[in-house]
Amino acid sequence: MNPFQYSKPADVHEAVHLSSAASRFIAGGTNLLDLMKENLTRPEHLIDITGLPLREVKETASGGVMIGALVSNADLAWHPLIEQRYPLLSQAILAGASPQLRNMASTGGNLLQRTRCYYFYDASVPCNKREPGSGCPARDGLNRIHAILGASTHCVATHPSDMCVALAALEAIVHVQGRDGARTIVFADFHRLPGDAPERDNQLADDELITAVELPAAGFAEYSHYLKIRDRASYAFALVSVAAALDLSGPAIREARLALGGVAHKPWRDNAVEQWLEGRAATHETFCAAADMLLQKAEPLEHNAFKVKLAREAIVRALSDAARGGQAR
Amino acid sequence: MSAIPNGAAAPPFATHSIRLSLNGQDRQLDVLPWTTLLDLLREQLDLVGSKKGCDHGQCGACTVLRDGKRVNACLTLAVMCDGAELTTVEGLADGDVLHPMQQAFIKHDAFQCGYCTPGQICSAVGLANEGRAHDTAQIQELMSGNLCRCGAYSNIRDAIEEALPACRAKGGEQ
The missing domain is CATH 1.10.150.120 ([2Fe-2S]-binding domain)
Incomplete structure (x- = not known):
């Protein structure tokens, strides 16, 4: 790890004014310190934000929930408001990482995790995400874990988060503070597809700090399910994950939300598929057709064609489990 | 990692003074910002029970309790432990009575x-x-x-x- 300056501001205003292109905010540190140990990130200045008053989980006037950026993943997953009203989010968080890491990792930091593409992590090889313009060895290399949707010639990495897949399905809103003021970013716009600038994972500017993540009132608590498929039973990143949430009126689907993890540079949603589901009966045939429609756009690489079939089965199973009232019932 | 880099004559990086409770004892320590809690425990305080297995949060051999909650000491900066109550495996027993x-x-x-x-x-x-x-x-x-x-x-x-x-x-x- 490189030497760096350290400061611990007491309020958000001070934190964003301390920030620069060469600084990083640190909260849980679970990904940032790992990247620093690999010399993939070499900040000159770490700004410790753990003293900021961003630890509350509270109900909003519009019936939703505002989650402070510093709430730990464990505290969030086990918060009564989240367990009862947003079980999809609890399930997704508990499907990720380990208990130790969930105790440390923050809500804001989870959004800013970087890909676990092994070429990105290997400083001895080119990587467009690490060194723009240097090339992508994954595209023609070992790409079993890589993207099947929304990739570009420049990058085929996937986003590693489980929590973000549920936040995408729940249409969370990210609150950020910069030097010039505060703004909100809808979750679908927060993370980027790689395009020709894979070095940028998201829309945040250097001086912007995530202060909160807001959940809208609709939590789909009755009919939702998070399904994660990975190489071992626990503590591994998703090959494919699915956050499925339904609003049902008898057998008819009033509203559907479907987000996929492990398949793209960001949590993957397809609004056309969700709209197609609305008004149809929540049957196996409907779910199979929706999965096929979503995966028509899949462009598998040499080693990850299995993900297309896996994603199809996972979508059908997650939607079926959601329609049955989630896994627990 | 916790050492001053080779060739650095007078490092421009200040040490930071932290206070914490470690296995029931109040401690005041001066740490460099990039020293991990695991390196502080093992290299500076001779508490070598916590192990450096992977040093990347993947193996759990460095797990300690921070304010009663388990965390990976390898992914924790010592400087960020100011005010924390830490328990390592050395602090679990009550005298000769094992936990x-x-x-x-x-x-x-x-x-x-x-x-x-x-x-x-x-x-x-x-x-x-x-x-x-x-x-x-x-x-x-x-x-x-x-x-x-x-x-x-x-x-x-x-x-x-x-x-x-x-x-x-x-x-x-x-």
């Missing part, structure tokens, strides 16, 4: 080489404090952050299963 989790690990022979054991025991005490493991499957899932390359998992699981009620009775002392 119930330590007793159960001995009784169930829950180790082979012993390298992962301090992290396993601290993690298991953290598990008890969380109060979320109510059956064998939940113990297994919620201990997944601690690897044992000898494969003593079945005995580790049995030890934890037996010790959980006694740990809960201890009432989150750690």
Whole structure:
């Protein structure tokens, strides 16, 4: 790890004014310190934000929930408001990482995790995400874990988060503070597809700090399910994950939300598929057709064609489990 | 990692003074910003129970308790522990009386080489404090952050299963 300056501001205003292109905010540190140990990130200045008053989980006037950026993943997953009203989010968080890491990792930091593409992590090889313009060895290399949707010639990495897949399905809103003021970013716009600038994972500017993540009132608590498929039973990143949430009126689907993890540079949603589901009966045939429609756009690489079939089965199973009232019932 | 880089004559980087409670003792320490808690414990305080297995948060051998919650010491900066209450495996016993989790690990022979054991025991005490493991499957899932390359998992699981009620009775002392 490189030497760096350290400061611990007491309020958000001070934190964003301390920030620069060469600084990083640190909260849980679970990904940032790992990247620093690999010399993939070499900040000159770490700004410790753990003293900021961003630890509350509270109900909003519009019936939703505002989650402070510093709430730990464990505290969030086990918060009564989240367990009862947003079980999809609890399930997704508990499907990720380990208990130790969930105790440390923050809500804001989870959004800013970087890909676990092994070429990105290997400083001895080119990587467009690490060194723009240097090339992508994954595209023609070992790409079993890589993207099947929304990739570009420049990058085929996937986003590693489980929590973000549920936040995408729940249409969370990210609150950020910069030097010039505060703004909100809808979750679908927060993370980027790689395009020709894979070095940028998201829309945040250097001086912007995530202060909160807001959940809208609709939590789909009755009919939702998070399904994660990975190489071992626990503590591994998703090959494919699915956050499925339904609003049902008898057998008819009033509203559907479907987000996929492990398949793209960001949590993957397809609004056309969700709209197609609305008004149809929540049957196996409907779910199979929706999965096929979503995966028509899949462009598998040499080693990850299995993900297309896996994603199809996972979508059908997650939607079926959601329609049955989630896994627990 | 905790050392001043070679060739750096007078480092422009200030040490930071932190105060913390370590195994029940108040400590005041001067640390460089890039020193991890694990390096502070092992290299500066001679508390070598916590192990540097992977140094990347993947193996759990460095698990310690911070304010009663289990964390990876390798991914924690010492400078960010100002004001924390830390317990390492060295601080679990009450004098010569072992912690119930330590007793159960001995009784169930829950180790082979012993390298992962301090992290396993601290993690298991953290598990008890969380109060979320109510059956064998939940113990297994919620201990997944601690690897044992000898494969003593079945005995580790049995030890934890037996010790959980006694740990809960201890009432989150750690």
